[in-house]
Amino acid sequence: MALIVKKFGGSSVATTEKILNVARRILSEKNPDDKIVVVVSAMGDATDNLITLAEGIDNQPYRAQYSREMDMLLTTGEQISIALLAMAFQKLGHHAISLTGAMAGMRTNSVHTKGRILGIEPARVIEELNRGNIVVVAGFQGADKFGNPVTLGRGGSDTSAVALAGALKADECEIFTDVDGVYSADPRVVKNARKMREITYREMLELARLGAGVMQPRSVEMGQYFNIPIHVRSTFNDKIGTIIREDYTLEDKDFEIRGVAHDQKVAKIAVLGVENVPGVAHKIFAALAYANIDVDMIVQSIRNLERNITDMVFTIALNDLPEAKKVINRVAEEINAATVLIEEDVAKVSIVGAGMLGKPGIAARMFGALASADVNIDIISTSEISVSCLIKASQLTEAVNAIHDEFFAD
Amino acid sequence: MALIVKKFGGSSVATTEKILNVARRILSEKNPDDKIVVVVSAMGDATDNLITLAEGIDNQPYRAQYSREMDMLLTTGEQISIALLAMAFQKLGHHAISLTGAMAGMRTNSVHTKGRILGIEPARVIEELNRGNIVVVAGFQGADKFGNPVTLGRGGSDTSAVALAGALKADECEIFTDVDGVYSADPRVVKNARKMREITYREMLELARLGAGVMQPRSVEMGQYFNIPIHVRSTFNDKIGTIIREDYTLEDKDFEIRGVAHDQKVAKIAVLGVENVPGVAHKIFAALAYANIDVDMIVQSIRNLERNITDMVFTIALNDLPEAKKVINRVAEEINAATVLIEEDVAKVSIVGAGMLGKPGIAARMFGALASADVNIDIISTSEISVSCLIKASQLTEAVNAIHDEFFAD
Numbered sequence: 001m002a003l004i005v006k007k008f009g010g011s012s013v014a015t016t017e018k019i020l021n022v023a024r025r026i027l028s029e030k031n032p033d034d035k036i037v038v039v040v041s042a043m044g045d046a047t048d049n050l051i052t053l054a055e056g057i058d059n060q061p062y063r064a065q066y067s068r069e070m071d072m073l074l075t076t077g078e079q080i081s082i083a084l085l086a087m088a089f090q091k092l093g094h095h096a097i098s099l100t101g102a103m104a105g106m107r108t109n110s111v112h113t114k115g116r117i118l119g120i121e122p123a124r125v126i127e128e129l130n131r132g133n134i135v136v137v138a139g140f141q142g143a144d145k146f147g148n149p150v151t152l153g154r155g156g157s158d159t160s161a162v163a164l165a166g167a168l169k170a171d172e173c174e175i176f177t178d179v180d181g182v183y184s185a186d187p188r189v190v191k192n193a194r195k196m197r198e199i200t201y202r203e204m205l206e207l208a209r210l211g212a213g214v215m216q217p218r219s220v221e222m223g224q225y226f227n228i229p230i231h232v233r234s235t236f237n238d239k240i241g242t243i244i245r246e247d248y249t250l251e252d253k254d255f256e257i258r259g260v261a262h263d264q265k266v267a268k269i270a271v272l273g274v275e276n277v278p279g280v281a282h283k284i285f286a287a288l289a290y291a292n293i294d295v296d297m298i299v300q301s302i303r304n305l306e307r308n309i310t311d312m313v314f315t316i317a318l319n320d321l322p323e324a325k326k327v328i329n330r331v332a333e334e335i336n337a338a339t340v341l342i343e344e345d346v347a348k349v350s351i352v353g354a355g356m357l358g359k360p361g362i363a364a365r366m367f368g369a370l371a372s373a374d375v376n377i378d379i380i381s382t383s384e385i386s387v388s389c390l391i392k393a394s395q396l397t398e399a400v401n402a403i404h405d406e407f408f409a410d
Numbered sequence: 411m412a413l414i415v416k417k418f419g420g421s422s423v424a425t426t427e428k429i430l431n432v433a434r435r436i437l438s439e440k441n442p443d444d445k446i447v448v449v450v451s452a453m454g455d456a457t458d459n460l461i462t463l464a465e466g467i468d469n470q471p472y473r474a475q476y477s478r479e480m481d482m483l484l485t486t487g488e489q490i491s492i493a494l495l496a497m498a499f500q501k502l503g504h505h506a507i508s509l510t511g512a513m514a515g516m517r518t519n520s521v522h523t524k525g526r527i528l529g530i531e532p533a534r535v536i537e538e539l540n541r542g543n544i545v546v547v548a549g550f551q552g553a554d555k556f557g558n559p560v561t562l563g564r565g566g567s568d569t570s571a572v573a574l575a576g577a578l579k580a581d582e583c584e585i586f587t588d589v590d591g592v593y594s595a596d597p598r599v600v601k602n603a604r605k606m607r608e609i610t611y612r613e614m615l616e617l618a619r620l621g622a623g624v625m626q627p628r629s630v631e632m633g634q635y636f637n638i639p640i641h642v643r644s645t646f647n648d649k650i651g652t653i654i655r656e657d658y659t660l661e662d663k664d665f666e667i668r669g670v671a672h673d674q675k676v677a678k679i680a681v682l683g684v685e686n687v688p689g690v691a692h693k694i695f696a697a698l699a700y701a702n703i704d705v706d707m708i709v710q711s712i713r714n715l716e717r718n719i720t721d722m723v724f725t726i727a728l729n730d731l732p733e734a735k736k737v738i739n740r741v742a743e744e745i746n747a748a749t750v751l752i753e754e755d756v757a758k759v760s761i762v763g764a765g766m767l768g769k770p771g772i773a774a775r776m777f778g779a780l781a782s783a784d785v786n787i788d789i790i791s792t793s794e795i796s797v798s799c800l801i802k803a804s805q806l807t808e809a810v811n812a813i814h815d816e817f818f819a820d
Contacts, residue, residue: 016466053490056426057497066497072508073493076486080463083483087467087476098482103557124557147513147534 001033002171003129007040007139007161012176012235013081014044016088023088026134029238035129037168039139039161040085042077050074067112068148071141074113075100075149078138086136096134099124101149104135105167106142106160108150115150117142117159117222120167137164158219166226172243173223173230175215180234181241182207182214185260189397190404196242196258197250203258203352204244206386210350211263220244256362257353260404264347264393265318266296268378269328273303273338276310280335284312287331293320297348297381297390309338313379315390318344346378347396350388351403363387365406373402411443412581413539417450417549417571422586422645423491424454426498433498436544439648445539447578449549449571450495452487460484477522478558481551484523485510485559488548488567496546506544509534511559514545515577516552516570518560525560527552527569527632530577547574568629576636582653583633583640585625590644591651592617592624595670599807600814606652606668607660613668613762614654616796620760621673630654666772667763670814674757674803675728676706678788679738683713683748686720690745694722697741703730707758707791707800719748723789725800728754756788757806760798761813773797775816783812 006026013019022038030036050073054061061070082098089096105121128135139157144150152159158175165173182204183193199207201224208217214232223230223244233241274280281300288295298314316324325342332340349370356362366387370377375398379390391399416436423429432448440446460483464471471480492508499506515531538545549567554560562569568585575583592614593603609617611634618627624642633640633654643651684690691710698705708724726734735752742750759780766772776797780787785808789800801809 016463020467050490053426053494054497057430057494058501061497065500069493069497069500069508072496072510073490076489076493079486079489080460080483083479083486084463084467086482087464087471087479090475090479091468098479100482 001035002031003035003037003168004172004174005037005039005161005165005168005170006174006176007157008038008176008235009157010041010044010046011178013040013085016084019043019081019084020088020091023085023092025238027089027092027094036134037125037129037164037170038085038134038136039157039164040078040081040136041139041157042074043081043084046077046080047074050077062113071112071149071151074151075138075141078140082136082138086134089134089136094134095132096136097128098136099128099138101138101141101160102143102147104137104164106164108142108144108152110144110146110148110150112148113151114153115142115144117152117163120163122164122167125164125168153218158216159222162219162222162226162228162230165228166222170228173228175219175230175232176235177214177232178235179214179232180237180239181232182212182244183259184408185400185404186212186262189262189400190260192408193404194408197240198243198245198248199258200247200354201244202385203354206352206383207259207261210261210352210386210388211348212259212261215244255353255407256355256359257351257407258355259352260400260407261350261352262347262396262400263350264396266315266346266348266390267318267321267324268313268315268343268346268390269324270311270313270341270343271328271332271337272311272341274310274312274335276302276308281312283335284328284331287327288316288324291323291327293324293327297379297388299379315346315348315379345393346390347393348388348390349396349399349403350386351407352386354385356385356387366403369402369406370399373398375399375402411445412441413445413447413578414582414584415447415449415571415575415578415580416584416586417567418448418586418645419567420451420454420456421588423450423495426494429453429491429494430498430501433495433502435648437499437502437504447535447539447545447547447574447580448495449547449567449574450488450491451549451567452484453491453494456487456490457484460487472523481522481559481561484561485548485551488550492546492548496544499544499546504544505542506546507538508546509538509548511548511551511570512553512557514547514574516574518552518554518562520554520556520558520560522558523561524563525552525554527562527573530573532574532577535574535578563628568626569632572629572632572636572638572640575638576632580638583638585629585640585642586645587624587642588645589624589642590647590649591642592622592654593669594818595810595814596622596672599672599810600670602818603814604818607650608653608655608658609668610657610764611654612795613764616762616793617669617671620671620762620796620798621758622669622671625654665763665817666765666769667761667817668765669762670810670817671760671762672757672806672810673760674806676725676756676758676800677728677731677734678723678725678753678756678800679734680751680753681722681738681742681747682751684720684722684745686712686718691722693745694738694741697737698726698734701733701737703734703737707789707798709789725756725758725789755803756800757803758798758800759806759809759813760796761817762796764795766795766797776813779812779816780809783808785809785812
């Protein structure tokens with residue numbers, strides 16, 4: 001007997017035919033004694049259609065004054081899909097019951113439209129499992145202490161599923177998605193990218209941070225917190241995918257790195273000719289932090305030792321650039337910088353792997369691979385389990401392939 | 411200061427523009443100190459669209475096995491309209507909050523898709539009113555003691571509104587509808603039908619039972635139970651409608667009858683040539699009751715005193731006829747009846763009024779009016795506050811007008 005939480009996203013339940021297919025698949029994979037909880041998102045475009053309705057009342061429905069009512073509105077999306085999926089199980093001859101996030105005990109804070117899970121009280125879920133039901137739970141939602149419906153922020157349904165698996169002490173949480181696992185690099189960029197059988201929470205978090213889009217970081221953190229294995233697998237076939245867990249159980253743990261990530265949505269800002277006195281770096285980065293802009297790679301280089309003049313170079317997310325320009329131009333004037341340069345045609349390529357700990361040669365092999373491919377490195381930054389290089393965006397494909405070939409040859 | 415519960419049906423909130431209109435109207439009629447609760451149904455076709463979705467899972471979604479999930483599905487219809495209406499109030503600058511039936515404290519039994527209200531615990535509604543909110547409540551729904559969503563049976567939203575008004579000890583419950591009040595006869599049949607300013611619960615219930623479709627009986631019963639005046643008025647204009655209450659407060663209480671009702675959806679069944687021995691009537695009507703068929707008017711007449719042969723004639727609702735035919739043919743054979751006659755081209759015309767109590771001349775005037783119009787009476791039945799006649803369906807319009815002229819001349 002196993003207790004398994006399975007999560008299906010909106011595209012998997014976009015039509016009633018697809019909902020019936022999800023139910024058939026779950027029943028075909030279920031052992032007689034298994035207890036199954038299914039977490040689902042709203043059907044395909046349902047959420048967008050609800051937002052369009054709200055725009056009929058006010059064309060800016062996401063203004064803060066409406067956030068509670070938007071949650072009242074949007075939580076109906078998942079409520080529809082859970083009811084239909086429970087009916088699909090019944091149609092196929094299996095007992096099933098649907099529960100909203102509130103009914104499943106997902107307790108959130110009261111920050112409407114971007115709530116966070118505070119705790120889970122899954123008594124009703126357990127009761128219904130013990131009655132022989134497949135329990136279908138609405139993802140992306142919970143209720144605050146007053147009973148108001150609250151939707152979770154980005155990646156909400158994955159987070160719901162993993163958190164519920166944790167609270168239920170499930171054997172596994174399966175995330176069904178449109179890719180069939182976590183790859184050593186983006187298969188759209190690297191033809192012979194290989195699917196990893198296992199990856200650790202830490203590595204997955206680092207990959208996500210560095211641009212790999214398979215899982216939202218919050219749900220991986222949640223898995224790590226509860227120590228629940230997360231099985232990322234395909235909606236379209238029944239192959240084993242990738243299991244995200246605390247530590248490896250299989251022999252392929254000898255890979256020195258787990259993946260090559262890349263991110264094109266970055267911009268580089270260089271503040272040149274700054275007097276190198278205490279407090280200059282603080283002025284720049286405090287102003288950015290105040291504007292809620294995350295800074296990623298940072299390099300400070302000495303341009304003129306005698307005159308004590310330095311350059312500050314750093315990267316940010318591309319969509320923060322308009323706001324960042326305003327902030328930096330203001331600060332540059334204040335600190336009397338010579339000039340500000342902005343570059344948008346840059347990209348970041350990274351390697352990630354717990355295996356690189358204590359193996360200094362790994363970073364060198366990455367730089368060597370880039371050199372062989374004639375790719376110039378602009379900035380380098382490292383964490384305990386990753387190395388990142390900023391390069392020209394036009395060289396991204398060669399760069400990712402060269403690094404992948406270096407570490408995943410054979 | 412007044413506490414008023416207002417109910418708007420699905421056609422009044424069919425689009426976001428109409429929802430904004432409802433909000434504008436309520437605000438324009440609101441005195442600054444008034445406390446307002448608005449009960450709404452699902453938008454226009456929303457419920458039908460949800461049923462169509464369910465039919466994608468099983469073409470018989472109303473089978474009993476699905477009833478809980480149908481409620482989970484259908485309750486989203488009102489949840490969408492309450493969220494949008496609360497947003498509309500906010501857009502227009504007034505504080506408002508939406509509450510599902512469950513959140514508003516509508517406690518029901520667990521008979522899914524035709525639940526009954528067991529009690530109301532409106533603490534949250536009162537709290538939100540005291541905070542200065544207009545409270546928008548989902549009609550047609552509540553939750554059972556396990557927290558499962560339950561939809562109410564027919565007329566559910568009216569019943570929700572009146573019951574909530576009762577629990578809140580509201581000053582009045584306004585039911586907005588597509589007619590502007592209760593008329594002395596159906597205005598589509600009687601040109602000079604007059605709108606009644608007041609009518610009692612008893613009379614309204616009797617009119618509803620006898621075919622007047624303005625209000626569902628359950629909601630009138632609920633009003634009577636809580637002694638809450640129900641104001642039936644038009645969605646399309648701001649005229650005063652009809653107030654349903656325990657007793658009259660206005661001088662027009664001197665009308666001897668309150669209305670002429672009619673019902674074309676009836677059928678007559680005659681079981682002819684039955685031996686008049688004890689138990690024959692029981693056999694016929696027990697069989698119909700067992701098949702859940704309500705019998706309305708009943709006449710037993712002696713055809714042949716010497717041979718002790720009798721005829722049993724009665725009416726039923728037209729949509730019960732197919733089932734009734736089967737039952738009656740079986741019983742007729744059993745009791746050895748000579749023949750069974752079915753007539754579908756019949757109609758029932760009735761007068762209703764508490765004023766007829768103790769005034770024996772009223773019924774006679776009705777019969778006289780029918781005679782003057784050359785309308786033959788087939789069956790007569792009476793209750794304390796009504797008299798009904800079965801006539802030919804083709805003479806219905808003349809019959810209703812003749813009776814109406816008799817009692818509402820001037």
